[in-house]
Amino acid sequence: MQNPNLNPSATSPELPPIPRQQLHDTVVDHLRRFIVEGALEAGRKLNERELCETLGISRTPLREALKVLASEGLIEISPNRGASVSKMSEAELRETFELMSGLEAFSGELACERITAAEIAEIKALHYAMLACRAQNDLAGYYSRNQAIHDKINEAARNSALRQTYIAVNRRLQALRFRSNFETAKWDRAIHEHGEMLAALDARDGKRLAAILRQHLLAKRDAVLRIGDTPSVQDTGN
The missing domain is CATH 1.10.10.10 (Winged helix-like DNA-binding domain superfamily/Winged helix DNA-binding domain)
Structure with a gap:
């Protein structure tokens, strides 16, 4: 209620x-x-x-x-x-997360070609700040830094058309991305995946980073669906 x-x-x-x-x-x-x-x-x-x-x-x-x-x-x-x-229906949720996983993957692939050492350093600083928030069980602080990391990877892709689409789609999913961390195991797994993202960025391994980001977003989708009673998803009755 x-x-x-x-x-x-x-x-x-x-x-x-x-x-x-x-x-x-x-x-x-x-x-x-x-x-x-x-x-x-x-x-x-x-x-x-x-x-x-x-x-x-x-x-x-x-x-x-x-x-x-x-x-x-x-x-x-x-x-x-x-x-x-x-309120999104379950079908909209599934489709939008699928789209977002593709946008994130493409961002990662391009970012590995175009990102600077200074930008990687900024992302690493955000990562360590994010870990500190997790240690304090500060979900809001964790989420803001988490999103900043994803945003900086997208910016590093240096593709304005991708940027505009990414922002528009991501805004519709932010509440659900936030809620996906309500599962402690999912939250900790996401942190591990972020460590893998940093390693792929350091190595400029675009294919690897794309694969990590795609799976990372689909795992968020699955976590939201497992919550079941989330008010962010409309029951379609199917």
Whole structure:
């Protein structure tokens, strides 16, 4: 059963005041984070008054932010029913993870051809920070660094068309990627796979990195499906 009260503080740190000049982008970022970390569950109808009070804003910037998130596929807006967090069917989940596994694999292959030593050093620093978060059981901190690693590999591919597609597809999967680490064994296995990714990057072994990334994403898909009662996946009745 969904909690009728929004309580982002349960999964997110206290929000700082929002500078007026950065209001639009900051509201979008906060709402996206609420969705990813589960403070706003998939399928939940959004209460504008409640969100405005939580964020300390008026309805105009909130509605503008909701339109941005709707364009990203994270929010559904109905003329007569208002806004709700998007929910993926099992078929959509399977297909989108399959697509993402291909995008990640291609990113890795190109990155091994084009990445610089400085970029690899940045990824290694993120990896060690990610390990520290795992040791502290800090899932939110772990996830942000995990995603930064994947993002930097994609950036290192230096392919703008791939970059745009990657960002669009990944936004739809972020909440599910976050939830895939709810299984402790899956979380620890993912860390091992990240170590293998670093080794492949160091060796500039594009085929190896592509294979690791493809399997890494498909393992996330399988973990989400095993959870079974996740609110991020719609029961199709099949």
